[in-house]
Amino acid sequence: MDTLSLRNYFAGISPEIIIADGKQYLEITIPGPEFHDFCARMKNDDDLHFDYLISLTAVDWNDHFIIVCHLTSTAHRHTVVLKTKIDRIEAAIDTLSDIWKTAEYHEREVYDLFGITFRNHPDMRRLFLEDDYGFPLRKDFTDDERIITR
Amino acid sequence: MMQEEVIKNIILGEEEDYIVNVGPQHPSTHGVLRFEVSLQGETIKKVVPHCGYIHRGIEKMCERLTYQQIIHLTDRMDYLSAHMNNEAVCLCVEKALEVDIPARVTVIRAMIDELNRIASHQLWWSAMGMDMGALTTFFYGLRDREKILDIYEESFGTRLIQSVNTPGGLMNDIHPGFQRKVKEFITYFRKKLPEYDQLLTGNVIFRERTKNIASLSCTDAIQYGVTGPAGRASGFSCDVRKVDPYGAYPQVNFREILMTEGDTFARYKVRIAEMYESMKILEQLVDNIPEGDYSAKMKPVLRLPAGEYFQRMETARGELAVYIVSNGDKTPYRIKFRSPNFSNLFVISKLAPGYKIADLIAISGSLDLVIPDIDR
Amino acid sequence: MNISIYDFSTVTHYIDTGLRSAMSPGWAVFTELVIVGLVFLVFYALLGLFMVYAERKVCALMQNRLGPNRVGPVGIFQTIADLIKLLMKELIPIKNADKLLFNIAPFIVIIASFMAIAAIPFARGLHAIDFNIGIFYVIAVSSVGVVGILLAGWSSNSKYSLIGAMRSGAQVISYELSVGLSLLTIIVFAGTMQLSGIVESQANGWWIFKGHIPAVIAFIIFLIASTAETNRGPFDLAEAESELTAGFHTEYSGIKFAFFFLAEYMNMFIVASIAVTVFLGGWMPLHFGTESAFNHIMDFIPPVIWFFAKVFVVIYIMMWFKWTFPRLRIDQLLTLEWKYLLPVNLVNIVLVAFLTLFFQKQISNVQG
Numbered sequence: 001m002d003t004l005s006l007r008n009y010f011a012g013i014s015p016e017i018i019i020a021d022g023k024q025y026l027e028i029t030i031p032g033p034e035f036h037d038f039c040a041r042m043k044n045d046d047d048l049h050f051d052y053l054i055s056l057t058a059v060d061w062n063d064h065f066i067i068v069c070h071l072t073s074t075a076h077r078h079t080v081v082l083k084t085k086i087d088r089i090e091a092a093i094d095t096l097s098d099i100w101k102t103a104e105y106h107e108r109e110v111y112d113l114f115g116i117t118f119r120n121h122p123d124m125r126r127l128f129l130e131d132d133y134g135f136p137l138r139k140d141f142t143d144d145e146r147i148i149t150r
Numbered sequence: 151m152m153q154e155e156v157i158k159n160i161i162l163g164e165e166e167d168y169i170v171n172v173g174p175q176h177p178s179t180h181g182v183l184r185f186e187v188s189l190q191g192e193t194i195k196k197v198v199p200h201c202g203y204i205h206r207g208i209e210k211m212c213e214r215l216t217y218q219q220i221i222h223l224t225d226r227m228d229y230l231s232a233h234m235n236n237e238a239v240c241l242c243v244e245k246a247l248e249v250d251i252p253a254r255v256t257v258i259r260a261m262i263d264e265l266n267r268i269a270s271h272q273l274w275w276s277a278m279g280m281d282m283g284a285l286t287t288f289f290y291g292l293r294d295r296e297k298i299l300d301i302y303e304e305s306f307g308t309r310l311i312q313s314v315n316t317p318g319g320l321m322n323d324i325h326p327g328f329q330r331k332v333k334e335f336i337t338y339f340r341k342k343l344p345e346y347d348q349l350l351t352g353n354v355i356f357r358e359r360t361k362n363i364a365s366l367s368c369t370d371a372i373q374y375g376v377t378g379p380a381g382r383a384s385g386f387s388c389d390v391r392k393v394d395p396y397g398a399y400p401q402v403n404f405r406e407i408l409m410t411e412g413d414t415f416a417r418y419k420v421r422i423a424e425m426y427e428s429m430k431i432l433e434q435l436v437d438n439i440p441e442g443d444y445s446a447k448m449k450p451v452l453r454l455p456a457g458e459y460f461q462r463m464e465t466a467r468g469e470l471a472v473y474i475v476s477n478g479d480k481t482p483y484r485i486k487f488r489s490p491n492f493s494n495l496f497v498i499s500k501l502a503p504g505y506k507i508a509d510l511i512a513i514s515g516s517l518d519l520v521i522p523d524i525d526r
Numbered sequence: 527m528n529i530s531i532y533d534f535s536t537v538t539h540y541i542d543t544g545l546r547s548a549m550s551p552g553w554a555v556f557t558e559l560v561i562v563g564l565v566f567l568v569f570y571a572l573l574g575l576f577m578v579y580a581e582r583k584v585c586a587l588m589q590n591r592l593g594p595n596r597v598g599p600v601g602i603f604q605t606i607a608d609l610i611k612l613l614m615k616e617l618i619p620i621k622n623a624d625k626l627l628f629n630i631a632p633f634i635v636i637i638a639s640f641m642a643i644a645a646i647p648f649a650r651g652l653h654a655i656d657f658n659i660g661i662f663y664v665i666a667v668s669s670v671g672v673v674g675i676l677l678a679g680w681s682s683n684s685k686y687s688l689i690g691a692m693r694s695g696a697q698v699i700s701y702e703l704s705v706g707l708s709l710l711t712i713i714v715f716a717g718t719m720q721l722s723g724i725v726e727s728q729a730n731g732w733w734i735f736k737g738h739i740p741a742v743i744a745f746i747i748f749l750i751a752s753t754a755e756t757n758r759g760p761f762d763l764a765e766a767e768s769e770l771t772a773g774f775h776t777e778y779s780g781i782k783f784a785f786f787f788l789a790e791y792m793n794m795f796i797v798a799s800i801a802v803t804v805f806l807g808g809w810m811p812l813h814f815g816t817e818s819a820f821n822h823i824m825d826f827i828p829p830v831i832w833f834f835a836k837v838f839v840v841i842y843i844m845m846w847f848k849w850t851f852p853r854l855r856i857d858q859l860l861t862l863e864w865k866y867l868l869p870v871n872l873v874n875i876v877l878v879a880f881l882t883l884f885f886q887k888q889i890s891n892v893q894g
Contacts, residue, residue, distance in 0.1 A: 023457065023458065024245075024458070024459060024460055025460065027458075051372050051373075052372050052375065052388075053375060054375070054462070054469070054471055054488060055471055055473065055486065055488035057473065057484075057486040057488075059475050059483070059484045060484070068458075068473070070460060070471065070473070070488075074372060074386070074387065074388075077393065081458075081460075100373060100375075101370075101373040101374050101375075102373065102374050102375035102493050102496075104496075105492065105493070105496045109492075113209075127201065127202060128201065128202030128205035128525055129202065129205065136207060136210050137209065137210055137484075149214070168685070170685055170689075192689075192693075192856060192857075279852065282852035282853060283760065283762070283763075283851070283852040283853025284850065284851060284852040284853075285585075285589070285849060286588055286589050286849050286850060288589075289589040289590055289591060290589075290590065293590060349850070350852070353851065353852065355760055355851050355852050355853075355854055355858075356852050358854075358855075358858055359852065359853075359854075359855060359858070506855055506856065506857065507689075508763065508853070508855040508856070509855070
């Protein structure tokens, strides 16, 4: 589907989602509690059929996190960006690994680098760093011994 | 606590398991990666990959570097497709700044990409043969790869890592002998590539070790995000050069190699066929390099407008995606590299169980993993 | 046949009478034993050195490079340099290893190959022991080597070594069957197990030519099975460097590692010598038809040279295998033996038995 029909489709799904146009891809922001179900719908719906999760990552905006998912459909060849806002103190959201298997490992990486836990994840462990290291990609992270800031 | 329980259940299994660590120092993993393999006799029951031995925090480092400096860090991620990594960042930055890059740059970048792809596949072929025991393949593959490295050295002064890209174009023009050398290489390599087939592809021992081993279905490939030759061997049509074309690829004529079996042998054949396709692309481009500048005029300090930019690129191993979040500063606010090897690695825990240790080596060889790309 | 001019038994006879005239019979025998032992030790060591060098040069030839060419004229002293290095290396003691078995294991492997080499005829009369059950003895004694491998793997107290030793043990025991059965075909043809007898029976043509198809089949099976016996070539998963680091000899360093290394090359030599003795005429020259000028020229070349030339051709073929083919997996290896080689072998033996029964006159054995 092209961008306009996708936009109209999504606008019809739920009034709470925010759709941003004028960007490289269609960007949809969904409130946290509905994120998992929305993603499941994105995958299972035949017209949308977003079966390939390109990347799942997080961005730290100082007082909240935003989880960013880039999705594309192998059948229809359309791409969207899904976003959701996560509170900084209580950084947790439902896992997407039951929808896309690759999310299991992207989420582990996000947990490792940002400290965002994913509920119901089959294996919520850190991926690269030791267990007692902080969460380096947070903006307020400092490590005086090993990181030199200019 | 919960964490320990989870660890125990997932990693250790029953108490009686015979656990062998393949890595981090191992002749076959080609990088620092540890496979914790739980065995029953010779058969693998469970494989848990442990990465992170070479995590250098590239994404965090890039938050303090300018865009021109980031390019030199991306070389070190998947060092065998170094130029393609560079180009991904350059294209993303150029897209954000809406810069028109000269046609000459586009064509040269595409040619170096394809040379890089052939060189990477040659190294893969050498290493795969060597892992399977045919030690001679290492020398034949690397001998032919030297010709490509000589071309690079003449033009850019470097062999493995090019670092010649910069947002807006190239840092220096190609050497005048570039076209001639590329043509010589293509003639030479077209004669040598069938030798590879004679030595390894047709060998009955090699076929017995790779046919019907670790078949990956198309839906699983999509689910796990396995791209590149490994995904295409399962029928997943993921070649970014066709799906989301960039650079000079819309102008050239080549096939996307797709196979359906998805076993180790299919992954092998896809890469050999891709080498032929790359040579075809090179032949189409080598005589048609447009004249012109080798770089657009760019400001010395690049500030990307606030926003988010995403660029996909097909490296030798799969789909690399660069996601830049900028807040108007001269350094990125957040940069994320979606590396192909990261997704390709974890499919091993699905593919390997049920096969023997020797097959684990064959499987990881056919997935062609470069470990620094997993860890970044 | 003019090969009597190169009869070595005259030399040995001369030494024997010399010694017996100088001292009592007991002492003479003792001195002879010492002399034979020393000659074999030196021969073993020199041959080992040469074979390692040959392997490296052959390997380089196939891989489009030069091989050792710095130490000595064409790099011929390379192995001696390696030997000196290995002798000076630290013998790393393993903490929880079974010390006695750990130390004995390399010696068992060497002793097994020593005992086998004693029975090979290098020329007429140049023979350390000439049993009437020659081949049987050689096969039996070379099986003792697997004990050394298993001990090495087990006593190293390391998972990798144990896996390597188990694989190797299974492999060697399986392929011994094929080795024995393929040799049996020629024993049936020749009618004797005595090695010198088998060589003499090839005076009118090598068994590989006289025995036609069954002998060729037996030769091919013997080559494959003996490459597997010696853990070489496509069957080297016991020491698969790319999979289990070094398999059963991972934990050995210094001179003990050198023993395993040496024993592998000597085993290759022994296996090649048996192949040459049984199938390719031993020290008999190559003759076409009967009396002719060509045959006379062939006769002039000393039998020792014939023997070594043939052995090195067979060794070259074995090295060729190693550097061309990928490695077989353990289950494919065992499948090859039990499902393919063994049935072919058994059928071959039945065929040979029939041939010998019905065509006895044509395949006459010339007992010298």
